[in-house]
Amino acid sequence: DLKEPRVLACATLRLTSSLLAVALLSSFGSSMLFGYNLAVVNSPANYIKDFYNRTIVSRGGTGVSEETLTLMYSITVSVFAIGGLLGSLLVGMLVSKYGRKGTLVNSTVLVFLGGTLMGCSKICSSPEMIIVGRFITGIHSGISLSVVPMFLGEIAPKNLRGFIGLMPSIFICVGVFISQILGLHEMLGKEEDWPLFMSLVVVPTFIQLTLLPWFPESPRYLLMEKRDIHATIAALKWYRGRCNIQSEIEEMQEEQRSLSLVDTVSVKQLLQDVTVRWQVVSVVVINIGMQLSGIDAIWFYTNAIFENAGIPIPQIQYTTVATGAIEVIAGLIGCFTIERVGRRPLMIGGFGFMGVCCAGITLSLILQVHVSFMRYVSVVCVVGIIAGFCIGPAGVTFLMTAELFRQSHRPAAYMVGGSLNWVSNFTVGFVFPFLQMTVGAFCYLLFSGICALVAVYVFLIIPETRNKTFVEISQMFAARNGVLDSQPVGDTGQLKMVALNGYGTVGSRSSVLGD
Numbered sequence: 001d002l003k004e005p006r007v008l009a010c011a012t013l014r015l016t017s018s019l020l021a022v023a024l025l026s027s028f029g030s031s032m033l034f035g036y037n038l039a040v041v042n043s044p045a046n047y048i049k050d051f052y053n054r055t056i057v058s059r060g061g062t063g064v065s066e067e068t069l070t071l072m073y074s075i076t077v078s079v080f081a082i083g084g085l086l087g088s089l090l091v092g093m094l095v096s097k098y099g100r101k102g103t104l105v106n107s108t109v110l111v112f113l114g115g116t117l118m119g120c121s122k123i124c125s126s127p128e129m130i131i132v133g134r135f136i137t138g139i140h141s142g143i144s145l146s147v148v149p150m151f152l153g154e155i156a157p158k159n160l161r162g163f164i165g166l167m168p169s170i171f172i173c174v175g176v177f178i179s180q181i182l183g184l185h186e187m188l189g190k191e192e193d194w195p196l197f198m199s200l201v202v203v204p205t206f207i208q209l210t211l212l213p214w215f216p217e218s219p220r221y222l223l224m225e226k227r228d229i230h231a232t233i234a235a236l237k238w239y240r241g242r243c244n245i246q247s248e249i250e251e252m253q254e255e256q257r258s259l260s261l262v263d264t265v266s267v268k269q270l271l272q273d274v275t276v277r278w279q280v281v282s283v284v285v286i287n288i289g290m291q292l293s294g295i296d297a298i299w300f301y302t303n304a305i306f307e308n309a310g311i312p313i314p315q316i317q318y319t320t321v322a323t324g325a326i327e328v329i330a331g332l333i334g335c336f337t338i339e340r341v342g343r344r345p346l347m348i349g350g351f352g353f354m355g356v357c358c359a360g361i362t363l364s365l366i367l368q369v370h371v372s373f374m375r376y377v378s379v380v381c382v383v384g385i386i387a388g389f390c391i392g393p394a395g396v397t398f399l400m401t402a403e404l405f406r407q408s409h410r411p412a413a414y415m416v417g418g419s420l421n422w423v424s425n426f427t428v429g430f431v432f433p434f435l436q437m438t439v440g441a442f443c444y445l446l447f448s449g450i451c452a453l454v455a456v457y458v459f460l461i462i463p464e465t466r467n468k469t470f471v472e473i474s475q476m477f478a479a480r481n482g483v484l485d486s487q488p489v490g491d492t493g494q495l496k497m498v499a500l501n502g503y504g505t506v507g508s509r510s511s512v513l514g515d
Helices: 017-039 045-060 066-098 100-106 108-120 127-155 161-165 167-182 191-199 202-214 219-224 229-240 246-258 267-272 274-291 295-300 302-308 313-341 343-367 374-391 393-403 410-460 470-481 509-514
Strands: 495-498 505-508
Touching (some): 017 127, 017 167, 017 202, 017 229, 045 066, 045 127, 045 191, 066 100, 066 127, 066 410, 100 127, 108 202, 127 161, 127 167, 127 219, 127 393, 127 410, 161 313, 161 393, 167 313, 219 246, 229 246, 267 274, 274 295, 274 410, 274 470, 295 374, 302 313, 302 374, 313 343, 313 374, 343 374, 343 393, 343 410, 374 393, 393 410
């Protein structure tokens, strides 16, 4: 007798080495670059300005004013967000044409191009190469910031979707942390090293490009968009190990049948679709709220707040690195608790805690003139805002965007959420200096109010999605959207699974019923 291999029932699917590997690899080679590029221009700012000035002098014989240099540097920083906005608008087209994994693999060419331009800019005496390089790497970050959580959300089983889905946010924090460490004067924070510092993004991308193509595409994409049941089964076997995949195939086929007459929708169709009205509103609120929470302003002015607290200027760079370590720790806490406490508590608690800390900064900045220890309260509040953000909103926002929509609406939802995220990011960076000049310390009360409103919205509107299938989550919103969650069911020719050595294989519904 041939003995059938032992297969786990796996009512609660376990974390397999292949699933963990692809989550780490895609986050390391894509998401981490976003965090790295956010912080990489901070340390060499003066060196970059000096390079701009020397290049202009060599070209025209005269230098430029400090204001012009500041404007050029601001363009260098902000063009990354403009590229990110463009990248986010390309997501829907790319993931439909190339798939989730395919988009991550193909978009690596942008990193190699952008990194090469930035690394060679000093040798070529070309400030334009830095700006163009930043723009190109911004396009890549705009793509990966949406595609990585979409990919991981689709390949993860429902009981691990939160844990796997928060890995990109952890690696974003790791990218910021690595950039802060390498930016120290003892590392690559010297004048001769800044081109190498900016071009190091090609290293993790090369590792991803070498290994990621060996992993399968998203099973949901293969089944629902490519209609390839054989590739779907092969991909699920790869990601689930020896677990029985029949129930998961059937759950995906249930969603496929409900979408049998629905193609992948455009952004316009998404915004006009009343059946997902509240999901769209929720994505808009949490994505805008994440950026208007004040986190970007806090990151930008951390050094000034630490200096006001009396920390010696030479030591501020090390204090900033310590805040980067806190970001990573907070992200890990969120990752390892999300499947126990759920999405809602992390979002409500994160935004609520950030709101309290923003109000605390206003209070401490007003009172520190009269009460000396209030300077240290402001430092504690800065750390609290960063920790609250990384535990909840930083990662759960992108995870929720994946969970609130079915396969046909998900790419367009990520385009909406991603573009709003980048526009809000750019707006805060542009408006905040003027806001601070106008109202001073009270500007943080605005951020506090926004955090409170988003926390209340999540509490009242968004249901808990932990351990729910995408179909179940859509049904939870059906009543609020005022529609019945009943879609046309496909014909009896739908593919089903039949047992084969405990794994399952393909057969038509007629063959299953007739045998």
